[in-house]
Amino acid sequence: MKITGAIVVLGLLALVAHAALAQELRISQKHKKFSTTSVTVKSGDLITFVNDDEAMHNVYSFTEGFVFDLGGQSPGEETTVRLSKPGIVDVRCAIHPKMRLQVRVQPR
Numbered sequence: 001m002k003i004t005g006a007i008v009v010l011g012l013l014a015l016v017a018h019a020a021l022a023q024e025l026r027i028s029q030k031h032k033k034f035s036t037t038s039v040t041v042k043s044g045d046l047i048t049f050v051n052d053d054e055a056m057h058n059v060y061s062f063t064e065g066f067v068f069d070l071g072g073q074s075p076g077e078e079t080t081v082r083l084s085k086p087g088i089v090d091v092r093c094a095i096h097p098k099m100r101l102q103v104r105v106q107p108r
Contacts, residue, residue, distance in 0.1 A: 021108065024080070028052045029059070029073075032096045040104040043085050047103065050078040058094035063087070066105075069094075 024046040028035035030053045041047065049059045051073045059079070060069040066089040070079045083089060083105045093099035 022046055022082070024048060026050055026078075027101065029057045029093070029099070032093075032099060034091070034099055034101040037100060038102040038104070040106060041083060042108045043083065043105050044108055045105075046080050046082050048078050048080040049073065051075050056095060057099070059091060060094055061089050061091050063089045 021042075022044045023042065025039065025041055026048045027039070027050065029049065029051050032053065032055060039047075049057075049070060051057050052075075054075055056075070057073045058069070058071060059073065061067060065085065065087060066083065068081050070081070073079060083103065086105050086107045089103040089105060091101040091103060
């Protein structure tokens with residue numbers, strides 16, 4: 001029982017350490033554009049999408065393994081996503097199809 005408990009504690013410590021290493025990147029949406037067209041992050045990092053525009057946005061990704069849809073984001077709203085594995089993620093706005101962002105997620 002002691003070994004099992006130690007394994008659980010070590011596993012939890014590893015999760016906490018990984019979360020502590022995670023960085024947060026803020027991507028602004030303004031003038032119907034993302035603040036950048038491409039960005040590189042590490043797996044486990046957070047990206048916060050901030051609507052600094054006067055228009056509503058709907059940030060999403062249909063990239064296999066990275067599917068998310070933030071729904072309608074009113075001006076002033078922000079929503080955070082965690083990208084937990086390496087790959088390339090194509091991010092779009094469902095309301096403004098010309099809004100495009102490519103996220104390269106590298107291993108930690």
